[in-house]
Amino acid sequence: MNIEDKKTLITIVVPVYNVEKYLYKCLESIRKQTLRQIEVICVNDGSTDNSLDIINQFVEIDDRFKVIDKKNTGYGDTVNCGIEAAKGAYVGIVESDDFVEPDMFEKLYMATNGETIDIVKANYNFYRENSMPHFQYNEILRQAKYNEIFIPLKNVNVFEVPASVWSAIYRKNFLKDNNIKFNTTPGASYQDVAFTFRVLMKAKSMICLKDAVINYRFDNPDASVKNPKKIYCICDEFNSIKEDVEQENNIVMWNVYQHVKFQDYIWNYNRLSGAYQYCFLIQINNEFKDIMEKIDKKYWSDNEWNELQEITFDHDMYFERTSKVLINEKLKRLPVINNTYDIDGFKNTLRLYNSFYIYGAGVVGGEIYKYLKNNDLVGKIKGFITSSITNEKSLYGLEIYNINHVTIKENEIIILAVSGKSQMDILCNMSQELLQRTMVITDDIRQGLK
16 A cells, blocks of 8 residues: 555544653654654643653654643543544554554554554553563454454454553544544543443444554553552443443343453452452442343353352352452551551641541541641541431531531542441442542551551
8 A cells, every 4th residue: 555645644642641751752652653644642631740841842853743732631531632633544542651663553554455444453562661671462352353354343352352542543534423532531540441442332344453563551650550549430431331332222232341341340359459349349249230130141251250140149258259358457448549558658648638537436536636636737627427326516626427418528538537347337338439538547557646
């Protein structure tokens, strides 16, 4: 296929947010692409580091680079801005902490062979950057037929491939005609999950390549996959496409949706700390227990089906068998906000927030109150919280609230200060929103306060 006289063949969208450590390597790898007929739209999502300066360096030396500088609105809206501005026949997305192989976009484009192909997708490498940089080939498409055009709904194994939106190109008019966009919920994560499911559901043509075309950085400590605040974001993604699936009125599509959702939920379960594993396990149980009779077992492996059966009929046993922590340590909660058990993490978190509620009006709650008072932080305490109705209206001169009557604002947190045996019940009965704004007082923290 002759591509010499073409202009913009592919628009590469690079969402950028505070990634100065990796950004130059990413953009330089794109600048050196063997396919020259590209435009690169870097969308700066309100970075507060030097990311915008690095982007502007490339804009100055290469007129194929463009920048959209906007306030912080989150990943989904950022990628959508880039796609909307794209002039290329195809759109690719490159995460700003990854870097691409020199011929990535030439390989992907040439695979179309001049045909109208909705999606071209390839494999990728895991990359770790330490004293000895390491690449590991990851053949996520091993069940696909390489270099052949197919319809995703007629080869449903492709739905089970990890989302990895950045190892593919998408036909711009295909996205536009089907109104396929990323979800735009601020602060959310895994927004590539719903996007990927939608493109596979709507695509009439797809080609897969065996080559690894991009290097996915596996050691970025700021990656959202390592953020414990994102406990239920994966559920939001699947809920956002539930209506789309139901409108298709396709029993195959519905079964594929349930199967892929379960796979991603188990992945999410396995990444969480032990205590939050239990909370998420209840979520899985709630979503699947009432539809078991409708699910077609033929889409599931025997192991997966057995897992599903165990979770829906006895999730406690499943937890005891699969949890990361020993049973007598399950009540140790990984603090959602500061991601550490130690006293230093507790103290650092207190500095970040304007006010606190102390959940617990007993011995542990009293210990936390005295610590805050001794450290001139008593003015930040908005009150105490209890689970049950009590005749007591105040404690230490502060109002006592029932958990059902409390609204936690953006700059506030709950300090869960109860004995270990009560923590499990309280956390599992909390709403998702409150759970993500709760820091748990562990025995380690209590010892550190003395």
